[in-house]
Amino acid sequence: MRDVVSCGSAGEVHALRSAALRASVALELLGWRALRNDLRWLRRTAGRLRDWDVSHGAAAPAQRSALVHELQAQLHSARAQCLPDALARVLQTRAPSHHLGPQGQLQCLARRALGTHDPHRLRQRLRRLRLALDMLGLTHDAGAMREVVDRLGRWHDELQAPQSSTLDRTYKKARRSWRRAAPIVRRYAS
Amino acid sequence: MRLWIVRHAPAVDPTAELPDAARALTPKGRERFATAVRGLRRLNASFDLIVHSPLLRAVQTAELLAPLNKGTMQVAPELALEPSEDLLALCAGQSVALVGHEPHVSTTVAWLTCGWESLGPTGAVLFKKGAVACLEGELRPGRMQLRGLWQPGVLRKLAR
DSSP: HHHHHTOHHHHHHHHHHHHHHHHHHHHHTTOOTTTTTHHHHHHHHHHHHHHHHHHHHHSOOHHHHHHHHHHHHHTTTTTHHHHHHHHHHHHOOOOOTTTHHHHHHHHHHHHHHHHHOOHHHHHHHHHHHHHHHHHHHHHHHHHHHHHHHHHHHHHHHTSSSOOOOOOOHHHHHHHHHHHHHHHHHHHHHH | OOEEEEOOOOOOOOSSHHHHHHHBBBBHHHHHHHHHHHHHHHTTOOOEEEEEOOSHHHHHHHHHHGGGGEEEEEEOOOGGSSOOHHHHHHHOOOOOEHHHHHTTHHHHHHHHHOOOOOOOTTOOOOOOOOTTEEOOOOOOOOTEEEEEOOOHHHHHHHHO
């Protein structure tokens, strides 16, 4: 967060959003509901600048600079400033009493992934599942999720440029990798 | 609107090694407050938003209140300070719970009901750890009405 406040480069914004997502998945695995909305707010706040970077690249630096200032102002807010310490304290404590346990949380994440047919949502939910599998040391299954997430991501990016000649091929590749990964997700969901 | 003001449940005592912000709820405090939450459910308490202080004991208390929450949760350092207009600006919803600390919770009750900013050194509202007050009315100092103040023992009895 400090890096984004000082510089606001595309890489730092991406790192901030990734760190917030990882923290959110860690809280979910531990069964915490508190602070997850704050992390979502942080991701969405940084998401506006990230969307700009994806769609405009290096074009129109003046408009990007306005978005950077807007993000920096949000990161200076009391809510953002207290979040890292509050998060660190929560992650050091034991799980709440209603906690289902990591396997139960994993099951919830897998069921959520199976509960959508929208490719964008599927990608978001599989990304959370991948991070959870990674955190639990299930790296082989996490790798299968990563492949689908990456391919769906590539397809999603190509959708922004509809003249792309490879759109169909990219979508077919994403579908193929999802067909391979779906049994793994079903295994965790059951 | 309805405002539920909650003082955090009993936490471990501070020590030289343990910073105040990192004081966690005691196992007994957690268990008792979980029972008190069942008592709150009997009172038909439900929230659109839970705003809590970033101090660990308040985060843990808010987590225990989460089953009564239909909306979102938000951390707000304003709850670890004297009540202010900034705090009121965060309360977006028809039924909002604020989870904080003494002396600020009792000051908030007095400020919103009577418009006083300070009640003197002892405070006029007894707010045990885990106690809950319910205010109703317009969210402005002196414009709310105290509808209920339940000490934790009463809430636990309601849960039975």
